[in-house]
Amino acid sequence: MRPDFDRYISVSAKIETRDLDWEAAKQAGLTDDERFVLTYFSDIESQTIRYLRMLLQMKIAFKPDVSAFLTTWNYEEFFHGYELANLLAVCGYKLEENRVENVKGRARLNEWLEMLFAPLLSKIFYHQFPAVYLSFGAIQEMTTLRGYERLHSITQNPVLKTLCERIAKQERRHFAWYFNHARELLQQSRAAQRLARRLLEFNWVPVGAGVKTPTEVYRLFSIIFPGEFGRQLVREVDAKMASLPGLEGIRLMEPYFERGGVL
Ligand SMILES: [Fe+2]
Ligand SMILES: [Fe+2]
Structure with missing residues (x-):
């Protein structure tokens, strides 16, 4: 077994929430922007199982280390969505019962x-x-991670702050796994490099763009990454992706958000 496999399995867990002061969360409340962001995040986290379905079509999904990761990854993501929805409910904004199905129903063509x-x-x-x-996974996990880090630094709600910190810790591991494994596979094949580049340039959209409207995607970005934070983020993410074999110089996020007029 590979060392990173052991390391991953030993730390994987549902995020801890039993020690959180939910009364303080209720007292602090949520701003309109936070309510929008939490609903967006919760919706997207709860859709992870749909991506698992796609990933399970890969033969490598059944390699012991990959299947262990995918299992624990989905388990962790589920609770991200669940606990954010819980915080919304505590603050008086309960999402509807069949939310996950409703969101799925809104998936764009x-x-x-x-x-x-x-x-x-x-x-x-x-x-x-x-x-x-795995390359798609890497960019989505990295932007998600940066989103939680930013939300952690801007929120005044103590419980949301702690949740963001704990979730970000797991997102950091998800990103590392996807990125390292994408690099490993890309290194082995020029054909994979060409295909990944082409599909990323052609098909990539930010996290949530499949189920949210462009207006919602841009609103989320502007709330969490206003002004210089936005430019810094898109450049950082593009540069990281461009460090993968065969993806040198790739630009994904910057042109996307420039087109939306939010940079
Ligand atoms: Fe997550
Ligand atoms: Fe994640």
Whole structure:
């Protein structure tokens, strides 16, 4: 067994919430912007299981270390969504019972096309596709991580602050796993590098863009990464992705948010 496998399994857990002062959370309340952000985050975290379904089409998903990661990753993500929804409820903004299904129902057309085409493409490019999925995973986990870090530094709600800190710790590990494994697979194949580059440039959208409207995606970005924070984030993320084999010079986030006029 690889050392990173042991390390990952030994620290994986549901985020701790039993010690949180929910009364203080209620007293502090949430701003309108925080309410919007938490609803967005909770919705997206709760959709992770749909991505697991796609990832399970990879043959490597059944390698012991990969399947262990995917299992614990989904478990952790589930509780991120669950606890954020819980905080919303405590502060008086309970999400509807069948929220997860409703959000899924709003998936845009391109999401459905993606769901249809990804299995097809992954059959044609069977050996190259895992590198593509893991590269997508890396950029999504990195932006999620930065989102929680920023929310942690701007919120006045003590419970939200602690939740963000604990969730970010797990997102940091998710990012490291996706990034390191994407790098490993990309290193092994020029064809995978070309495919990953092409699909990222062609198909990549920010976390949540599959189920949220562009207006919501841009609003979230402007709340969490206002002004210089936005420019700094998009450049940092693009540079990190560009450090992967075959992705030199790639630009994903900066052009996306420039087009939206929020940079
Ligand atoms: Fe998460
Ligand atoms: Fe994550």
